[in-house]
Amino acid sequence: MSGNTIGKLFAVTSFGESHGPAIGCIVDGCPPGMALSEDDLQNDLDRRKPGTSRHTTQRREADAVKILSGVFEGKTTGTPIGLLIENTDQRSKDYTKIAETFRPGHADYTYQHKYGFRDYRGGGRSSARETAMRVAAGGIAKKYLREIAGIEIRGYLSQLGSIKIETVDWSIIDSNPFFCPDADKVAQMEAYMDALRKEGESIGARIEVVATNVPPGLGEPIFDRLDADLAHALMSINAVKGVEIGGGFDCINTKGTQFRDEITPDGFLSNHAGGILGGISSGQPITASIALKPTSSLRLPGRSINTRGEAVEVITEGRHDPCVGIRATPIAEAMMAIILMDHYLRHRAQCLGVDSGLLVLR
Numbered sequence: 001m002s003g004n005t006i007g008k009l010f011a012v013t014s015f016g017e018s019h020g021p022a023i024g025c026i027v028d029g030c031p032p033g034m035a036l037s038e039d040d041l042q043n044d045l046d047r048r049k050p051g052t053s054r055h056t057t058q059r060r061e062a063d064a065v066k067i068l069s070g071v072f073e074g075k076t077t078g079t080p081i082g083l084l085i086e087n088t089d090q091r092s093k094d095y096t097k098i099a100e101t102f103r104p105g106h107a108d109y110t111y112q113h114k115y116g117f118r119d120y121r122g123g124g125r126s127s128a129r130e131t132a133m134r135v136a137a138g139g140i141a142k143k144y145l146r147e148i149a150g151i152e153i154r155g156y157l158s159q160l161g162s163i164k165i166e167t168v169d170w171s172i173i174d175s176n177p178f179f180c181p182d183a184d185k186v187a188q189m190e191a192y193m194d195a196l197r198k199e200g201e202s203i204g205a206r207i208e209v210v211a212t213n214v215p216p217g218l219g220e221p222i223f224d225r226l227d228a229d230l231a232h233a234l235m236s237i238n239a240v241k242g243v244e245i246g247g248g249f250d251c252i253n254t255k256g257t258q259f260r261d262e263i264t265p266d267g268f269l270s271n272h273a274g275g276i277l278g279g280i281s282s283g284q285p286i287t288a289s290i291a292l293k294p295t296s297s298l299r300l301p302g303r304s305i306n307t308r309g310e311a312v313e314v315i316t317e318g319r320h321d322p323c324v325g326i327r328a329t330p331i332a333e334a335m336m337a338i339i340l341m342d343h344y345l346r347h348r349a350q351c352l353g354v355d356s357g358l359l360v361l362r
């Protein structure tokens with residue numbers, strides 16, 4: 001195994017480089033009989049794609065997905081689904097100057113160590129261009145989970161630099177460039193990003209993802225704990241440096257009487273567990289949060305070395321996101337969807353017919 005696959009029963013593998021002819025993925029294990037067309041996947045791809053506002057990279061890609069296999073007469077056949085997106089707006093000349101230099105904070109240095117050479121055009125395989133395929137694959141999982149189990153997965157940006165949201169209005173998330181759910185913060189974020197871009201700087205962000213109506217029982221008790229698989233999937237997104245499930249790191253300074261989520265016949269009284277106990281979903285909303293680092297490709301000079309080990313000053317040209325977190329919401333939703341889909345199918349396979357004798361509490 002090359003470590004290029006996520007999920008066991010619902011398994012996704014991707015291919016392609018940022019400046020190659022195309023990127024793609026194979027989604028294996030999708031149940032047969034689900035209606036599926038490109039239109040079902042395009043909306044989330046459009047939410048993620050580059051170049052949709054002045055606050056993202058100015059690379060323009062339509063990210064128009066083609067279904068190559070696994071669908072016949074509009075329905076999934078149960079065989080591997082091949083998805084393809086052509087790259088149309090590569091500008092590789094921006095990278096020739098840094099072909100022999102390692103951008104501090106990007107993957108150039110480690111790729112060189114691991115493989116002995118690298119596709120420097122647009123970061124090659126290390127570019128977050130690849131996340132388009134995660135969103136496409138996640139779109140299949142989202143659709144199945146919604147239609148078969150009524151599970152909804154949504155996310156939003158909760159912090160950009162030091163600007164923290166104070167309210168969550170789900171209705172406005174897709175109508176501003178940040179996936180920000182607090183209408184009062186959008187103008188502040190815009191002004192902040194405009195100033196930051198002029199400076200040539202970048203900044204980090206935080207994204208929350210929530211899955212609702214998840215049945216209890218999804219997950220495994222030991223290694224493939226639902227929270228462990230979720231953390232793996234979210235941490236595998238480029239630039240993610242932190243993942244929290246439920247109360248996350250706040251648990252350090254919280255007393256047990258407050259942190260445990262007390263149970264009444266009418267439901268849980270809180271959800272610090274983030275909907276997962278013992279690696280298994282409790283039926284409460286599954287909540288996770290990720291921290292994304294500031295973009296490392298900067299036009300402001302920085303110190304680095306070249307492939308001969310000599311000290312150099314590096315300036316990165318090209319079209320870069322000043323805050324990569326701004327486009328990460330649909331990616332985080334997709335990764336949660338892939339993991340929940342995998343565990344939904346695995347739970348059904350092993351525990352079909354099990355009756356806990358309990359009511360489902362939320």
Ligand SMILES: Cc1cc2nc3c(=O)[nH]c(=O)nc-3n(C[C@H](O)[C@H](O)[C@H](O)COP(=O)(O)O)c2cc1C
Nearest residue numbers: 106107126127128238239240296297320321324327
């Ligand atoms: C949506 C998204 C967009 C990104 N855009 C850029 C970018 O324009 N320029 C850049 O240098 N890094 C960008 N990144 C981050 C790099 O892909 C990432 O830092 C790199 O792969 C190294 O991996 P690491 O940061 O996880 O160690 C982006 C990440 C995401 C999730």
Ligand SMILES: C=C(O[C@@H]1CC(C(=O)O)=C[C@@H](OP(=O)(O)O)[C@H]1O)C(=O)O
Nearest residue numbers: 018050057059122123127128129318319
């Ligand atoms: C192209 C996308 O984002 C890219 C992510 C990225 C990086 O280093 O991660 C670098 C930039 O592109 P390039 O590889 O051409 O330099 C971004 O534009 C995309 O998300 O579709």
